Amino acid sequence: MSSDAVSDSRADENEQEVQGGGNETLSKRQRKKLLKQQQWEEQRDLRKQKRKERKQQRKLEKQAQAEDRTDCPDRKRFRKEAEPSPLRLVIDCSFDNLMMLKDVKKLHKQIQRCYAENRRAAHPVQFYITSHGGQLKQNMDEINKGWVNWKDVHIKSEHFHEVLSKEDLVYLTSDSPNILQELDEAKAYVIGGLVDHNHHKGISFKRAKELGIAHAQLPLGSFVKMNSRKVLAVNHVFEIMLAYLEKRDWQEAFFTVLPQRKGAIPVGQENKQEQDEDEDEEDSDTCEPGTQNNEDTKDQRNGKQEEHETQQNQSDSCERTAV
Numbered sequence: 001m002s003s004d005a006v007s008d009s010r011a012d013e014n015e016q017e018v019q020g021g022g023n024e025t026l027s028k029r030q031r032k033k034l035l036k037q038q039q040w041e042e043q044r045d046l047r048k049q050k051r052k053e054r055k056q057q058r059k060l061e062k063q064a065q066a067e068d069r070t071d072c073p074d075r076k077r078f079r080k081e082a083e084p085s086p087l088r089l090v091i092d093c094s095f096d097n098l099m100m101l102k103d104v105k106k107l108h109k110q111i112q113r114c115y116a117e118n119r120r121a122a123h124p125v126q127f128y129i130t131s132h133g134g135q136l137k138q139n140m141d142e143i144n145k146g147w148v149n150w151k152d153v154h155i156k157s158e159h160f161h162e163v164l165s166k167e168d169l170v171y172l173t174s175d176s177p178n179i180l181q182e183l184d185e186a187k188a189y190v191i192g193g194l195v196d197h198n199h200h201k202g203i204s205f206k207r208a209k210e211l212g213i214a215h216a217q218l219p220l221g222s223f224v225k226m227n228s229r230k231v232l233a234v235n236h237v238f239e240i241m242l243a244y245l246e247k248r249d250w251q252e253a254f255f256t257v258l259p260q261r262k263g264a265i266p267v268g269q270e271n272k273q274e275q276d277e278d279e280d281e282e283d284s285d286t287c288e289p290g291t292q293n294n295e296d297t298k299d300q301r302n303g304k305q306e307e308h309e310t311q312q313n314q315s316d317s318c319e320r321t322a323v
């Protein structure tokens with residue numbers, strides 16, 4: 001200790017006498033102590049108030065947690081009661097280099113939707129995402145790294161044919177001549193992870209044939225009146241498969257998943273729908289199944305080339321209405 005410090009502390013020790021508030025003479029130390037005590041007393045109410053506030057805050061937090069738990073009883077109940085299906089559903093992301101970034105971002109959202117739907121499904125499938133890499137992975141890392149904690153999903157950088165056995169695979173593609181009737185839960189159904197506005201027409205069918213694996217299209221034509229091509233977005237195909245596993249009825253599955261505004265009409269009810277649409281022309285920019293709009297009439301007038309263009313536009317807007 002320095003000599004200055006020693007003398008300071010001595011000065012304190014010697015208790016330089018100072019006159020207190022009352023008759024007593026108080027030392028500096030005693031005065032400090034008294035002051036502290038007074039402050040402590042003065043702040044008693046403040047402390048009490050703060051304690052009250054903290055208690056109230058804790059109560060509110062507990063209440064919010066309890067509400068969170070009761071907010072989504074279905075979800076919890078579903079997950080508890082969910083009976084997983086052995087069926088494997090694969091999103092094949094090997095088309096990454098064929099997409100522009102804006103479409104990769106759409107695919108990312110569609111995959112997020114598939115994941116969420118599978119988590120709350122009555123019969124969740126064994127979900128695979130294969131050939132995960134490139135722009136998609138980069139986008140998933142940048143936008144929301146949460147995917148690394150996703151549960152019950154096999155995310156693989158390998159191609160699906162390296163992960164699953166060839167005999168089990170069925171590529172889902174609207175260009176296949178085979179129409180899916182029943183789902184075989186021992187199989188692995190593959191969905192092309194592609195948002196391409198049909199610029200790569202028939203690419204998944206071609207891929208299936210190249211790999212020598214089975215392929216099939218959803219039986220849309222038998223249940224939904226289609227005006228044009230039957231190309232659906234990735235998440236719609238995924239959700240239809242989940243809905244079928246739950247309802248065991250294609251028509252119900254299609255109409256649970258395909259939004260009404262897309263003009264999906266059950267086969268046999270077309271006339272009624274046409275009548276409704278005449279009354280509501282504003283809704284004529286719908287796409288895909290059952291759409292009856294001005295563009296179609298124009299196509300019929302102007303021949304094949306324009307029909308093709310319109311179909312492409314319809315396909316564009318279908319993908320826009322997907323997630």
Ligand SMILES: C[S@@+](CC[C@H](N)C(=O)[O-])C[C@H]1O[C@@H](n2cnc3c(N)ncnc32)[C@H](O)[C@@H]1O
Nearest residue numbers: 172173174191192200202203204217218231232
């Ligand atoms: C937006 S589509 C991609 C369209 C792409 N031009 C093609 O030929 O695959 C995304 C994927 O959904 C699946 N898909 C879409 N419509 C389907 C249908 N009607 N039946 C079966 N699979 C379908 C296919 O696996 C397809 O690769």
